[in-house]
Amino acid sequence: MGPVRLGPGAKAALVPATVQVGAGFWGTRRKVNAHSSIPQGPGLLESAGNLNNLRVAAGAAEGAFQGAYPFVDSDVYKWLEAAAWQLAQGAPGDGGPLAADVERIVSLVADAQQPDGYLNTWFQLLKGGERYKDLRWGHELYCAGHLIQAAVAHHRATGRRQLLDVAVRFADHIDSVFGPADSGKPLDGVDGHPEVETALVELYRETGERRYLNLAGYFVDRFGHGLLGGEAYCQDRVPLREATDVEGHAVRQLYLLAAATDLATETGDAGLRAAAERLWSAMTATKTHLTGGLGAHHDEEDFGDPYELPNERAYCETCAAVASVQWSWRMALLTGEARYSDLIERTLYNGFLAGVSLDGERWLYVNPLQVRDGHTDTGGDQSARRTRWFRCACCPPNVMRLLASLAHYLAGGDAGGLQICQYVTGRYTAEGVTVRCETDYPWQGVIGLTVEEAPADRTRTLSLRIPQWCGEFRVRCADTAYDQTDAPVDDGWLRLERTWAPGDQVVLELGLEPRLTAADPRVDAVRGCVAIERGPLVYCLEQVDHPGGGLDDIVLDTTRALTVEHRPDLLGGVTTVVAAGHRRRIPDAGWWPYRSAEGAGAPPAGEPLALTAIPYYAWANRQDGSMRVWLPTS
Amino acid sequence: MGPVRLGPGAKAALVPATVQVGAGFWGTRRKVNAHSSIPQGPGLLESAGNLNNLRVAAGAAEGAFQGAYPFVDSDVYKWLEAAAWQLAQGAPGDGGPLAADVERIVSLVADAQQPDGYLNTWFQLLKGGERYKDLRWGHELYCAGHLIQAAVAHHRATGRRQLLDVAVRFADHIDSVFGPADSGKPLDGVDGHPEVETALVELYRETGERRYLNLAGYFVDRFGHGLLGGEAYCQDRVPLREATDVEGHAVRQLYLLAAATDLATETGDAGLRAAAERLWSAMTATKTHLTGGLGAHHDEEDFGDPYELPNERAYCETCAAVASVQWSWRMALLTGEARYSDLIERTLYNGFLAGVSLDGERWLYVNPLQVRDGHTDTGGDQSARRTRWFRCACCPPNVMRLLASLAHYLAGGDAGGLQICQYVTGRYTAEGVTVRCETDYPWQGVIGLTVEEAPADRTRTLSLRIPQWCGEFRVRCADTAYDQTDAPVDDGWLRLERTWAPGDQVVLELGLEPRLTAADPRVDAVRGCVAIERGPLVYCLEQVDHPGGGLDDIVLDTTRALTVEHRPDLLGGVTTVVAAGHRRRIPDAGWWPYRSAEGAGAPPAGEPLALTAIPYYAWANRQDGSMRVWLPTS
The missing domain is CATH 2.60.40.1180 (Golgi alpha-mannosidase II)
Structure with missing residues (x-):
């Protein structure tokens, strides 16, 4: 049982296996998720106002809309989905407290739904009930998608229909509104943030109602035709079937590709399958960070050019890592190929897991591969410091739902x-x-x-x-x-x-011998550097392990062997990799940092220094400071 | 005659000399400015709606506010300033047509001013006359600053007082509104975008009215106290006197520092002088691109961390280059030190001049040091392609005013x-x-x-x-x-x-032997690369000169000599530098671009290739394509 259940006519190489996760690495992380992250969700959603928005929409409370974005309802739905998957496999206290929270919040959602099935508190409370007037930014169908996914999870986990009925009503409403120009339906359009498409395929799988599959197919093929203004950001520059590379907002691109893969799986659509395979290869070969992180730019949260993979400005949104796992898993099911699970492994152990602290209480929205000495942190969602919750709180419940449903992605x-x-x-x-x-x-x-x-x-x-x-x-x-x-x-x-x-x-x-890894020479950001890896884990240095100076001057000596040490005491128990290196002794360069290249060889080396590397996923769990994955070799 | 005229009690090491610029490099660029860029200003300001906003504010026309930002008036003022400096030294056609445009637009400005001196068409037309309610983003004093600078230029150039009278009325109005809490004035606050401060010092210099100097000093010292919410972006995180590094939005930081330097010059304020010297050194040593470009991030247009100097995501706003020249010149006057003119030279010939096309008709807002093969350009203001005008059109008239007043910055x-x-x-x-x-x-x-x-x-x-x-x-x-x-x-x-x-x-x-230049090893973005320079010019490769492939695979051979060739036919006449190199032959790496560092030496070299480097300022004047300043050496 999990997020994907293939339909009866699916053309898939694999079906998801049933897996029970026991103790061990992921067992520990899932325990933290079950005992800490998920139980804190209702309180955080209450204090951020998400739940009260639902109450106000239902007429059960007074108050103004709270939240900065039109998609705050989706935080509730993602939490519900996480909680449902958790209930399916045993929640703390026999699941009673969690189940009670879930049913309470499901009722809030149901009560907030309008008679014709529509549900979005931003538009109900702030926009006087206006609907579908701002598809580019309104996120109404995006929220619907997360509602549907939560409802499917809730139904699969508990057998209860209350939330599924809400989702079906909303989906029927959407199906009555959206369709091709010649369909006689009022609106030919798509949502600026893909998400409802993959959800509709799953609703078809859950209910057997083929209209939802058709609606998903209609939506997927209407991107790229200028309905949203033609921007790459919201996947509207070019139809997916014609695209040659991933582009635009990373999460939008990945959710859309997950839906395209679902459709190819259920319908055998060869064009969508070819597009998905082509774009997956282009993405991994030229736009994926070593950690599996995706998205190069803070500005627009989007993919950059091929090989544009910055370190300190890596965006690598935690949600993009979640979306990458979701999409790659659909590719793995469709094709049976191992490489999709290779990327899933890399993403899970690195770019994804770094998004949540070891105690399950603090989060990273962006996941840089470098934090410089003297880093000026702007705080907020895009901070390189862990945060208790975000103004745009998309990532935390996304992490929760993936960890709670992790068993689904393993075999x-x-x-x-x-x-x-x-x-x-x-x-x-x-x-x-x-x-x-x-x-x-x-x-x-x-x-x-x-x-x-x-x-x-x-x-x-x-x-x-x-x-x-x-x-x-x-x-x-x-x-x-x-x-x-x-x-x-x-x-x-x-x-x-x-x-x-x-x-x-x-x-x-x-074989788990630690390795030094280099990048394609076109990845300009890491020229002259190597990264330490061991097994599926990418390693990094943190300043706290290297007193006496910063990390900007660190040089790794590649001629000396790497050694490993398991440290049960450290960061919940990690195997460290120790390398030899030194800090450069850079003479004072005055006011201008550029010099003649002649004789600009390596600056004098300082005292030898043991470099202690920790797994990247465990960074930012001690004191603030600098960090780096890629290490200069001279 | 120019933007800075020291007051009678100024503690400056230098006074600006009188310089007449003849033929030659800058003579040509200034001629294009005078014959092409500046004359096109009124038409562009008309079609973008800036001038009509003034007419509507004056009650002389009907219509809605046009423009996306509250600071569109400043485009008009900067153009007026440019035109005034041009009139001062001879404009085409004996200056008659330009003078007529100037007087016509000065009258538009004067007519739009409100009886009490206030003037801002955004607030007058869109906000029902609301004032100073959104100091963080409203740009009212910012626009006032550009109005004052235009008025000073107009008065110095023509001897006419009409615009100066407008500026004085506005300045008096501002002085009646803003002041310390104990002054009895209604508002203790600063503008989210520094600019009025340096303008008020100049208005003091022009009029002798010391209130303006005092008001400038008050404003400069009120940044950093949380009046704007405490953000580094608008220079409000820390008082300038306590700052140890440049931070936040680059143009905001630089305009504020120009004002601090003006104040130190006029008042002998040692604390402000020390801050300005300290921040200039920190900026140039750790946050300045080779081109003199400033600003590392697209997001927030701000300075990054020390040594965070990306190439393709260099922001290097053209306005920041203008502001850098303006600030450094004030430092040169204050101290008499050569290094400030070193940076001015580097900025003028590279990061600044790249902002305008050779024909003076197209512009760059951002000035990257690299454009990759297959670059996906998003268009708009932040495009890596030249644009006829911008939605946020701050840069073009800023370039015009600096070129028109260039003689002022030379001696x-x-x-x-x-x-x-x-x-x-x-x-x-x-x-x-x-x-x-x-x-x-x-x-x-x-x-x-x-x-x-x-x-x-x-x-x-x-x-x-x-x-x-x-x-x-x-x-x-x-x-x-x-x-x-x-x-x-x-x-x-x-x-x-x-x-x-x-x-x-x-x-x-x-000596103008071409040079290969390397960066401080902490500048991660250019590790393993060199740049070609000759004299004050930074060079770059453009794809159009290297048929048969892109630039992402180019490698420079540092063991072979550089040769120079002057090409009168090319790009208005440039000296090219030719280097030896090759394109890497990178084997197909499959779907994952990271490999074991062992044996990951340089990929096989292709055929030898002559690399033709052109001056960076002249890039993007032929067909679109890739470009790079920093060249890998292996």
Whole structure:
């Protein structure tokens, strides 16, 4: 059970497997989400005014609209979705307190809905009920999309229909209003922020009502025709089917692509599939930060040019990381290809997870790869310091819903058996095969798999993803042993086919030697630098670990070996990587920092310095200070 | 005659000299300004609605306010200032047509003024006469400042008082409204965009009315106390006297510093002087692009962190270059130090001049140091393509007024004689010394100076600035010859003291060997790169000169000599620098652009390629395409 449930005619290579996540790395993060982040949601939504807006819209309270944006309702819906996924797998206190919060807020939403199905408190309270007059910025269908996703989650998790009925009424209303010019419907238009499209596909999947699928298809194909003014920002410059690269606001682009992939999956639309594959490859090859982060510009929160991947001004909005996982997972289901789960892994462990503090109470909206010494922080949503909540609070509940539904993104079943995409301690089930997994990944590379259930009468294939970053691995399956030189690896998948019996064991050991990574030379921002990685984790330096100076002058010595140390005491338990380096001794340059290149070799090195790198996801959990992922080598 | 005329008690090291600019590099650029840019101003201001706003405010026309910003009046004032400086030194057609335009528009301004002196068409037409309710964004005093500067220029240039009277009435009105809490005046506040402060100092200088100087001093010291909400953006985070670095919106910071320098000059205020010197040094050492461009971020148009100097996202607003010249010139006058004119030279020839096309008809608002292959341009004000006019049209008339008053920024007189800060063909006069200068600088390094007038009864010092970039030079003065090893150079000034006679000659020859320049290693954006410079000019590559591929893969070979060629046919006549290089042959990297650093040496080199560099100021005058200043060396 999770955000994607394929329809009966879906043309997908995989169906999502059933996964129970146990203890371990993600178990810990999900526990914090369940015990800290999600329970705090109602209080934060109350104090920010989101819930009262619903009450006022319902006539149950007095007051002015609170909030700075027309999409504040969506914060409520994303929280509801997160809570629903959490309820589905056990919430603290047997789920009672959380379930009560959920039902209370579901009722607030239901009460705020207008008789014809419309619901948006910004327009109901501030705009005198005006509707669909500002599609470019109004976010009415965007909010509807999040409402629908929450309703589907609530229905799948609890079996209760109250929120689903609200969503269906709203969707029917939208379907009565929007359509092609020749449809006789009042409006031919799309929302400036894609989101309702993927939600409508899921509502079709949940209800079987094909009108929702058709409406999603209509919307997806109406972007790029100037209905929103033709701007790339809101995906209106060029039709998706003709696009050659990702562009515009990153989250908008990614939600639209998730919908296109859903449609290609349900309808077999080859043009949409080709566009999605083309754009995914272009994005990852030229517009993705090492952390999986997406979005180069603070201004417009958008993608930059190819290879424009700045460090301190990386935008890498946390919501874009969530959206990237959602889209890549749909691609993984559609195609069965491993590379989509490669990007999901990288994003989950780095660009996504950095968005929430280790205690689950503070957030990053943007996720830079560098914070300079003496950084002047402007505060606010785009701060490089963690914040309790945001004026534009889209990211926190987005993180909550992805963590609460994480089990959904980890494995799939294909015609031949079970594909394990991500390694977590827990239990995976698909196609009649159940496998128990035990691992201390990503700290240790050993992944122990035990078959608990399998059909006795036929072979099944256990497909294990060999991560794209992995150079060396070993695998033992029954009495056979392979390594990277002779294992049956097919485009990222180690395929183990046999007639499995309960108790059969597979031990996969991924080599976790720390690595130094360089970028394509066209990534100007990191020329002359390397990054430290280990397994799926990108590492960074933080100032707090390097007293006696800042990080702007740090140089990594690439000739010396990297060493690892597991530090259970540090940041909830992390494996650090220690490298050799020094600080440059830069002579006072006076008032002008540019000099003749002749003789401008490396400045004198200072005392040798041990550089202690921590996983990027754990940065900004101690004192404020500088940070950097990419380290100069001279 | 020019924008700064020191008051009788000023504590300045220099007074502006009188300079007539003849033919040559700047003569050509000023001719384009006089014949093309300035004459087109009234038509553009008419079609953008600025002039009609004034008519409507005067009750002389009907119509709605036109324009997107509350500061559109300032476009008119800056154009008037430019036109006035142009009239002062001869405009096309004996100045008749321009003078008529000026007087017509001055009358429009005068008619729009309200009886009590207030004038701002945004608030008069759109806000029902509401005043000073939105000091953070209203720009009322900002516009007043530009009105005052235009009025001072008009009075100095024509001797006519009509616009000066308007300015005085407005200034008196402002002085009656704004003051310290204990002054009994209605408002204790400052404008969110500094500008009126430096203008009020000049109005004091023009009228002798000390109230204006005091009002300027009050305003400057009220920034940084939270009156505007405490944001760095509008210079309100910290009082200038306590600031340790430039911050916030670049133009706001620079205009405020110009005012602080004016105040220090007129009042001897040591605290303001110290702040200005401290902030200038911090800015140039850590926040200035090679072109002299200022401002790192598109978002907020502000300064970034120290050494945060991106290339393709350099903001480097043209207005910030204008403001930098204005501030540095005030510092040069106050201190007599050469380094301020070093920065002025660099800014004029590069970051400033790139803001206007060679034909004077198209503009850049932002001035990036790189445009990538396949750049997606969003258009609008922040485009990397030249534009005929802007929605926010602050830059074009700012360029016009600086070019029209350029003679003012070239030389000064000190107690001992004449300081030549910038070398142009023309005639320099100060302290009884007149020197004729003939030069083909910056294409040639020879600067011939002939004394035309000098006191016969005493020595005078002719001070010649040896530019900060200059490694080798020779000078002949009468029968003495020096070079860089033995010339009497004192902190950037070559001091030649003697009793000069008409006909005496000095020949200075600055070495113009092209140079490769590297940045401080903390400037992450250009690590592993060099830039080509020659004399005061920064060079760049443009795609149009490098057929057969883009610029993202270009590598410069630093072991091969640079050669120069003067091309009278190219871009109005430029000296090109030709370097050896190649394009990398980057193997297809698949979907992920990051690789193990081991063995990630330079990719294979392609065929040798001659790289033709043109002066940066001349870029974007041919077909659209990629461009880069900083060139990778491997």
